[in-house]
Amino acid sequence: MRKILLTFIAVFVLLQAYAQTGVVTGTIIDKQNLALPGATLKITPGNRYTVSDVHGKFAFLNVPAGNYELEATYIGYQPFRQQIQVQASTSAPRRIVMEEGGILMNEVVVLGDRLRGQAKALSQQRNNQNITNIISSDQVGRFPDANIGDALKRVPGITMQNDQGEARNIIVRGLAPELNSVTLNGDRIPSAEGDNRRVQMDLIPSDMIQTIEVNKTLTPDQDADAIGGSVNLVTRAAPNGQRISATLSGGYNPIRGKALYTGGFVYGNRFANDAIGVVLSGSYNNNRYGSDDVEAVWSRDDFGNVYINEHDVRKYDVQRIRRSISGAFDFKLGTNHTITANAMYNWRDDRENRFRLRTDNITPTYNDNNEIIGYTGRIGRQTKGGIDNSRNKSTRLEDQRVQNYSLRGDHLFGSSLDVDWAVSYSTASEDRPNERYILFRKSNNTVSFNGDTRFPSFTPTSLSAGDIGLNEITENHDYTSEDELGVKLNFRVPLSILPDQKGRLRFGGRLRLKTKDRNNIFYEFESPGDAVGNLGSVPTVNWTGANFQAGSQVPGLFASPQFLGGLALGNPALFEASPVSSEFLAVNYRAKENIVAGYVRWDQDLSAKLSMIAGVRLENTDINYTGNVIEDEEDLTGQRSVRNSYLNVLPNLSFKYNATDNMILRAAITTALARPNYYALAPYISTLPSDREIQAGNPDLKATYSWNFDLMAENYFESIGLISGGVFYKNLANFIYNYRNQQYNTADFAADFPGVANPIAAGENWDFIQSRNGDKVNMFGLEVAFQRQLDFLPGFLRGLGIYTNYTFTKSFADGIYNSDGEKREGVMLPGTAPHLFNASLSWENKRFSARLSGNYTAAYLDALGGNDFEDVYYDKQFFLDANAAYKIGKSLRIFAEANNLTNQPLRYYQGIASRTLQAEFYRPRYNVGIKFDLNRN
Secondary structure, three states: OHHHHHHHHHHHHHHHHOOOEEEEEEEEEEOOOOEOOOOEEEEEOOOEEEEOOOOOEEEEEEEEOEEEEEEEEOOOEOOEEEEEEEOOOOEOOEEEEEOEOOEEOOEEOOOOHHHHHHHHHHHHHHHOOOOEEEEEHHHHHHOOOOEHHHHHOOOOOEEEEEEOOEEEEEEEOOEOHHHOEEEEOOEEOOOOOOOOOOOOHHHOEHHHEEEEEEEOOOOOOOOOOOOOOEEEEEEOOOOOOEEEEEEEEEEEEOOOOEEEEEEEEEEEEEEOOOOEEEEEEEEEEEEEEEEEEEEEEEEEOOOOOEEEEEEEEEEEEEEEEEEEEEEEEEEEOOOOEEEEEEEEEEEEEEEEEEEEEEEEEEEEEEOOOOOEEEEEEEEEEEEEEEOOOOOOOOOEEEEEEEEEEEEEEEEEEOOOEEEEEEEEEEEEEEEEEEEEEEEEEEEEEEEEEOOOOOOOOEEEOOOOHHHOEEEEEEEEEEEEEEEEEEEEEEEEEEOOOOOOOOEEEEEEEEEEEEEEEEEEEEEEEEOOOOOOOOHHHOOEEEEOOOOOOOOOOOOEEEEOHHHHHHOOOOOOOOOEEEEOHHHOOOOOEEEEEEEEEEEEEEEEEOOOOEEEEEEEEEEEEEEEEEEEEEEOOOEEEEEEEEEEEEEEEEEEEEEEEEOOOOEEEEEEEEEEEEOOOHHHHOOOEEEEOOOOEEEEOOOOOOOEEEEEEEEEEEEEEOOOEEEEEEEEEEEEEOOEEEEEEEEEOHHHHHHHOOOOOOOOOOOOOEEEEEEEEOOEEEEEEEEEEEEEEOOOOOHHHHHEEEEEEEEEEEEEEEOOEOOOOOEOOOEOOOOOOOEEEEEEEEEEOOOEEEEEEEEEEOOEEEEOOOOOOOOEEEOOEEEEEEEEEEEEOOOEEEEEEEEOOOOOOEEEEEOOOOOEEEEEEOOOEEEEEEEEEEEEO
């Protein structure tokens, strides 16, 4: 109680000290009544300045009473100047309306839609204290990007890993998804996947987001779990006047000859004399498509021959329905107090049928010189689907949902104390009910190999449908959920150690309470009455391989999804169900994490050009994990719970130097961390005696800790453009990799798991797999970017614009061991893409705009195997997209889009580029539509 009283006294004294000062607040907008974030505002005389936030709001604290000139500048807009009077202990909100059009060679340049979006993004990026990249909603709309992941791949230093042709997992500056974070309005988004912390970027439609902020260096007030970078998705805020917007489009997916449909709406307005603001947004996307896929696993025999031991031909039919709705509400409680509420609900149904022709147990036959002259193998034809009901519709249904709800308060007390607080709740879930598989097999069959290592194919000889008998029918229900409750409180007060220089002290705290559960169940069914015979006796579908994209393949005959969905597996008279413990016991777990953080951040101008941020963040993580102990593949012998706690100290120092009005130099020394994946920490133990294999979680895993060093130079053009270049270095300690020991013995097990029954007999060597900490990683990189409207060119050419960037990264990992327990040398960090390149050429006038966009990522190591032969690489990729739009009147636009014109596949290879591990093709996608947008003052 005494401490609380002393705090209130200190605040009261501070407010009294500034009693003779006032506050200048307001909002800065354009003539369309849209907010202008990132505007620079100055009060003269004196060195007082501020920057408008993402909603166009600004505030000057602690301004002595008197007369001043208020000046506002914004890239691509004419400067604004106004005489103002500041009175003690008062705050007079102001509304600044900026005129479009920079001045170029004594001519006013009128902004088109695309340039207006670039002006917003560049203005925010220029005025941010840390190294960032910004994409505004106007820019997102100018690219043919359906989801946030596709929009993010345009940012320097970012590449995306795809799933079914859509960008899903984000890699920032060559660092894997687990080393980055994704937030929504500053709140961490939970993961809907069962074993990791990745956020599915294809879950959120791009038209639901107002701004995308990519923070490549952190400040002390930001969550520290972002070694590569932090992506903050900012949803729409209540507008300054009425806004009505609607989008309707339809398209075509040639790979399956199916249509896609998209619709969206936005409504916003202010009520009660502008005291209450509301914006509601909704989006719907229904996309029917698919993919053609070939996969192979490579082995090397004792004679040095390399061959395929498992081969798949896969045909996917997919439907994704993406729904999203959000709302934002703000309530002005007087001049200096605002309450804001935000809510977003994303729901995606992913329906899939997969038809898989697998040739496995492939055994070579040899001649007298130990050369391979033929193969035998086991043929399997599997249909993936689901129960035939109104939700599954005879398909595998993956129901993913992500929700976020938050309440925030912004308060200004007196003229010198700025306080904000927030309470948020986020939840994510993935539900896969009644997922079914039916597999027919034939063993010991002669197969012929086509000899093509990039598009390998195996063809069985003399095989009819009646020869392929039923192997198994299964049904599973997988469910994963993650929840996070967050609370934060921040304070900001003026504090400068230099006269006539701006200084601010920020301090605050944050609490994050996280829970993650995975509960799967898996059943196998037998039919005593032979309700299902061989493949020739059931309804089938036949895929001839016509227009198959992944080489010359013939998927062939499969049980139909309708037959699989209609099986009465719940009828005990027809089928006997048996749980298969080895399929679900080891993967089920429960995780709890409590994170308590506090920080101090001091912003100090050292001169009129040089500013500094110094501070430190403390994050304490307390974990409580429970996993299962399984013996002999299926016997649950108990549960194992582990609790752990650790504290991370994260110092931070950065500088910003305004060499000229448009040239900015930045330097930063920062720290960050990445917590291990949930399932890697779960204390499960799974023993498979038949394979002499043990898989185990590792609750002793340490969080990866990184020191980051950045230098960046940026030059902004008043005619809306940027040229920038920078270098960065990261030193990661305790990075995490998959450890494999094929010489694991009974003594090793006893040392690692005391008190657990030892499955390894004396003299035996088993295979042991576990996530472990490596020693360190050194990463070097550089980034260059250029974007410019070529409005200095004559005539038609002045409508051209260029957007391009390139990123190079190189990493060296130390402390990785191979399957023989030997230390590996010259290994890079998985996920480190050495070359990233974006290029875009656009043309625009008042009514028409068009853009051609390319995105290139070089091949990179994706996962470490037991040795370099088993290492998995993500192959190089180049995407080419195009879009165009024509404006009819003030409010209506028609548009056309084309994605993946290069028919870029998702391709992995094993060891060397010629050995295909997976090659999945999607073909291009086309879309046309109309958009209505009305803003009214």
